[in-house]
Amino acid sequence: xxxxxxxxxxxxxxxxxxxxxxxxxxxxxxxxxxxxxxxxxxxxxxxxxxxxxxxxxxxxxxxxxxxxxxxxxxxxxxxxxxxxxxxxxxxxxxxxxxxxxxxxxxxxxxxxxxxxxxxxxxxxxxxxxxxxxxxxxxxxxxxxxxxxxxxxxxxxxxxxxxxxxxxxxxxxxxxxxxxxxxxxxxxxxxxxxxxxxxxxxxxxxxxxxxxxxxxxxxxxxxxxxxxxxxxxxxxxxxxxxxxxxxxxxxxxxxxxxxxxxxxxxxxxx
Numbered sequence: 001x002x003x004x005x006x007x008x009x010x011x012x013x014x015x016x017x018x019x020x021x022x023x024x025x026x027x028x029x030x031x032x033x034x035x036x037x038x039x040x041x042x043x044x045x046x047x048x049x050x051x052x053x054x055x056x057x058x059x060x061x062x063x064x065x066x067x068x069x070x071x072x073x074x075x076x077x078x079x080x081x082x083x084x085x086x087x088x089x090x091x092x093x094x095x096x097x098x099x100x101x102x103x104x105x106x107x108x109x110x111x112x113x114x115x116x117x118x119x120x121x122x123x124x125x126x127x128x129x130x131x132x133x134x135x136x137x138x139x140x141x142x143x144x145x146x147x148x149x150x151x152x153x154x155x156x157x158x159x160x161x162x163x164x165x166x167x168x169x170x171x172x173x174x175x176x177x178x179x180x181x182x183x184x185x186x187x188x189x190x191x192x193x194x195x196x197x198x199x200x201x202x203x204x205x206x207x208x209x210x211x212x213x214x215x216x217x218x219x220x221x222x223x224x225x226x227x228x229x230x231x232x233x234x235x236x237x238x239x240x241x242x243x244x245x246x247x248x249x250x251x252x253x254x255x256x257x258x259x260x261x262x263x264x265x266x267x268x269x
Contacts, residue, residue, distance in 0.1 A: 025052050040072040043079060050082055059089045084116050096120055111140040115147050122154055130154050145174035152184060161188050179205035179212055186218060195222045213243035229260045
């Protein structure tokens with residue numbers, strides 16, 4: 001689950017957390033507590049305090065703070081969104097689903113609640129409900145690359161591959177800095193043995209991030225499949241340099257080097 005959708009402080013696939021040294025987190029916590037002591041209705045103060053606990057994966061403490069904040073600010077939207085996220089982190093999907101459902105019923109235009117419902121139903125492997133809520137949310141706000149990715153993954157799990165590619169493509173346009181949509185598209189084409197389209201997708205991923213081993217590795221596998229062992233070795237060597245501890249890459253590279261050793265003399269003849 002993935003940075004946040006651009007129009008949401010939380011997004012869907014990924015949550016951003018405060019990533020700072022312990023002393024900075026403690027300072028932020030002191031500031032948040034000072035704000036709350038002066039004004040128990042200051043939602044931003046509570047949200048800052050919650051983020052300090054989330055950054056240390058102290059979700060029980062974060063949830064306690066949210067409940068305290070809701071006591072002073074009943075039904076406050078951002079607090080409820082945070083509560084759903086924390087309940088999900090704690091594995092309490094039933095309560096998280098209940099709160100998100102109530103939010104979506106109270107306000108049928110609450111695209112963030114609908115996005116969370118899609119995520120929660122996906123967690124529960126109720127893919128039809130996940131798809132339905134994701135599409136409802138996107139009809140209200142398309143500016144959610146994380147949700148576009150999630151919907152693509154949901155559709156892929158259900159075997160709706162053309163639709164999945166459509167949403168992954170939209171996510172790729174919305175988030176030109178990330179490679180995950182390109183990898184998803186490439187993987188679908190790879191599974192279909194449409195190697196030309198798969199290579200195009202992996203090449204786009206490489207163009208976006210030359211420091212990530214995954215597209216080089218996947219491109220190398222395609223080269224191996226089409227028996228272009230020299231190109232496969234080149235791609236896998238780059239992947240191995242980028243991810244030296246990945247045993248799968250090393251194993252595939254060793255196999256391709258052996259194939260090159262066998263086939264090169266034959267081709268020379």
